[in-house]
Structure formats: structure tokens, C-alpha cells
Amino acid sequence: MPKPTFSWQHTIKNKEKKITKMILQDLVFYAILFLLSYFLLRTIFHITLHGHRVHLPPSPLALPIIGHLHLLDPLMHQALHKLSSRHGPFMHLRLGSVQSVVVSNPEMAKEFLKTHDLTFSYRIFNQAIDYLTYNAATPLAPYGSLWIFIKKLSISELLGSHTLNKFLPVRTQELHSFLGLLFDKSKSGESVNVTKEILRFTNNIISQMILSSRRSSTADEDEEAIKLVREVTAVFGEFNISDFIWFLRNWDLQGFRKKLEGIRGRYDVLLEKIITKRQEERKEKNYRSENGSAKDFLDLLLDIMEDKNSEMQLSRDHLKGLVMDYLTAGTDSTAVAIEWAVAEMINHPMELKKAREELERVVGKQRLVQESDVSNLPYLQAIIKETFRLHPPIPLILRSSIEECKVKDYTISKGTLLIVNLWSIGRDPETWKNPLEFRPERFLPASGNDQSYWAGPVDVRGQHYQLLPFGTGRRNCSGMSSAMQILPITLASMIQCFDWKVVSSRSSEVDGDNAVDMTEKPGITAPLAHDLVCVPIARFSPRNASDDA
């Protein structure tokens, strides 16, 4: 017998159907309204305040509010590289509320960084840079009188050729103690965290240049200092939604602000200790005569801070920002470059062999390579250029425009974020033959045309837009000469003195081949994702040629 159906059940079901239909209709209506307003707003966005239509470079389809943010990932340079291979070497992206242009070939890099150098002479300001550099009281300050003062001071007193020559004995001594440590480990067959030791080495050099001493008095402080350098460069490159969506500016949805407070708090303890100690020493009567007559960079900064008639008034925050910035910049990028070069050497035994043959020809087998040998080692220099091409330690140059300008008939508005993707330029198939292969030969004059599409020598100092590891123009890297004194000699002596047995590399298949896993870690610098841990195998004693290597 069929079950009886109740008419009230039927009525309710019908009503439910009607309501669902109405809701669906509403949803469709609002979706259409939303899309229409979105496209309308998009069109309005393209019109400037002056009323003319703004012609923007090519761009992927943007989403409402977030624009193109969803297309990025933590390894920003790689995500942008993928996008530019689809949309071209000059691309417009809307990152939330921030208008940006992304440049990924030498021609466009030259257009922005040379032709429009002054227009793009501002740095970006995000919460991390602002907060960690004590409100940009550093070389990262906006282009203006403070920045000019700091740049001049740093070139005349810290990073110029006169000061760098003065610090040759310091560099040599630090290099010998770094190599000595590796040599001791090789004798006992122990592994070394090469990444950490390189960081300690570069940090010791820059600390001595700024503070006349290795920074830390205890091993724990030393460890903390190295950790902080890496944390700062990592957080500088971290994505913070509040920097991009204007109405989230005062929110801390990701706990980012908290993280910054933690890092700055710890750095502040170190900086306060250094500055207070120096101020106390300066009060002691015989400080200068006991410490020799030369003032170091910290003394100069303190002199300026204490001088009420100084051309520029520096506060204690300026001092802390400056010391922090030079310690961080002077430690990390150089260490990252050395680490990549060593990793490439381990992964390319043929090139390693050629570098050794060159060293033996030029330096012989009796002595350790010296800074003065570097100019006679073209293959070593080619290895460094090839490392910079594939692994620029700072993969993205970030600037911001101070006024509207026209580039290739496109209108670039004031405040646009410029991203020059050095990582992508190094892989540009229009510029480099076999761009993904590690071939130092492409930089040797004899085979230049065979390996690249340009003729003539290429250097790294900002004149050749296909290779800009230090940037270019008025905001190029202040520490370029310092880095180029440390990097070649360190790599040369590591090649001369040791072979390397790779102990830890993340994936097991590369372990067996004694190869380094070349995955990158996100951040403003792009180091190896996993610390390079190796057992050094001595082939030449760094202490003395007659030592028991």
C-alpha cells in the first residue's frame, strides 16, 4: 500500500525550493553586479587624476582587491620569472593597493636604472624595513640629505678604497683563521657547517671594520649575532599583507609586527651593549692613546652624534640603525655569494679542476694564494661572474618612483614599486646561450661569443645591464668594493686548500653523488635552502706550505 503523503509536507518542500531559487537568483545578480563594478573600477583605475587614459605595460588578469598577489609565492623572484616568461620582460602588476612594474631583461633594466635613475632613487618602505632600521635611519633612507650624508660618510670612512686597503691585514688574518678552522676539522675528519662558518667569517671582518673588534664577547652572543643577521634578511623579504592592502595597514593578521618586535628587541640589546660600552670607554681619560690613534666608524658616528654643530644631527636611533644595517648588509650578501660559488664548484668538478690548474700556474704549489694574485686569475673571476649570473645574492632590486614618468610610451605613476629581477635577467635566453648551464667560459674573452649573445668583457660593477649583482646608479651597493675584495680570495683559497665531502643535503639522491642541493631559501637575499655541511679534505695547508697537509 502506498504511503499517504501529507499536503503540508509538500507545501514546505515547494517553499524551500522557491527560497533556494530566490537565493540563487540573488547570488547571480550580485556576482554580475560585482564583476561589472570591478571592471568599471579597473577602467577608472587606468585614468589618472589629470583625466587622460593611462597606458600600462602588459599584465595578467587581476582579481578584485588583491590584484595579482595570488600569483606570488615566497620565492618571489622565481614566481616573477614564471610570470614574465608569459607576459614579457616589462610587466605591470597590482600587488593589492601597490602599483608595480617588473623588469626582466637588460634593455629594460638600463631604461629604468640608467635613464630614469633619479626617478627611481627611492627605496620601498615596508613595515619590516621601517621598523628594523629604526624608521629608516640608515643607508636605506629615502633619497635626500640624510641619505647623501650617510653615503658620503660610508664611502670616505668605511667602504672606500683607502679604508679597505687599511683593513687588508684584518681580512688576511680572518681568512687564515677561517681556513685554519677548516684545516683542523679536516685533520680530525669532522664535518663543518660551512654556511655558518662563512657567515661568522664575513661578520668578523665587517665588525672589525666598524667596531675595531669582533663584535661579541661570548660564544652565545656570537651565535646570536649570526642568527640575527639571517633573521633580518629573511624577514625583509617576507610577505606581509599589511604592506599591500591599505585597509589592513594597522592590522597584524599574520603576527608579523610581533615577529619584528622580537627581532628588533634582540638586536637592540646587542647594539645598546656595543654603543654603551664604547661611550664608557670614551669617557676614560686615556681611551684614545691606549687604543691607538685611529678612530673607527663607530667613533666617527659618536663624534657626529655628540657634536651639536655637526652638518647632520644623528640620534642614537640613527646610530643603531646604521650599525645594524652595515653589520647585516656587510655579513650576509657576501657570505651568500661565497656559499653559492663553493656549491657550484662541488657540483662541477671539471670547472673546479680548471680553477686549480690556473691557481697552480699563477701561484705555484708552495704558497697560499693572496689578494694581489686575483687580478691574474681570469678563470676564477669568470667563476664568480657565472655564480652571480645564476645566483645573484640579492635577486630583486627594489626601488620606488618619486614622480610620474614615461617608459616606452607607458605611463608609470609616482610611488610605483620597481622590481628589477636580476635572477630572471641571468636566465634570459635572449641574452645568454644555454642560460641554465654553469659555464664560466662564457666570461672569458676567447670564447665570449660562443657562450653569450654579446661581445666584449662584462664586469659586475654596474656598467653591463645583463649582470648587475650590485645594482647600478646612485643607489647601487655601497659595499661592492669590500665584497669584491673578500669574495675572490676566499673562494680561491677554499679551492686551493680543500676538497669537500658533502654530508648534508636535503634530498638523499644528491647525497650519494657528493652534490649540493641547490634549492633556494626565501628572503631579501637568496641563500641555499639548507646549510652546506661538509667534511673538508685538506690538499694544501693554509698555515704553512710545509705543514702536514
Ligand code: HEM
Ligand atoms: C656579494 C656581496 C653583495 C651583493 C651581491 C650586494 C648587492 C646589493 C644590491 C643588489 C643592492 C641594491 C642596489 C640597487 O638598488 O641598485 C645593494 C645595496 C646595498 N648594499 Fe650591498 N651587496 C653586497 C655586499 C655588501 C656589503 C659588504 C655592504 C656593506 C658593508 C653592502 C651594503 C649595501 C648598502 C648600504 C646598500 C644600500 C645602498 C643604498 O640604498 O643607497 N653590500 N647591495
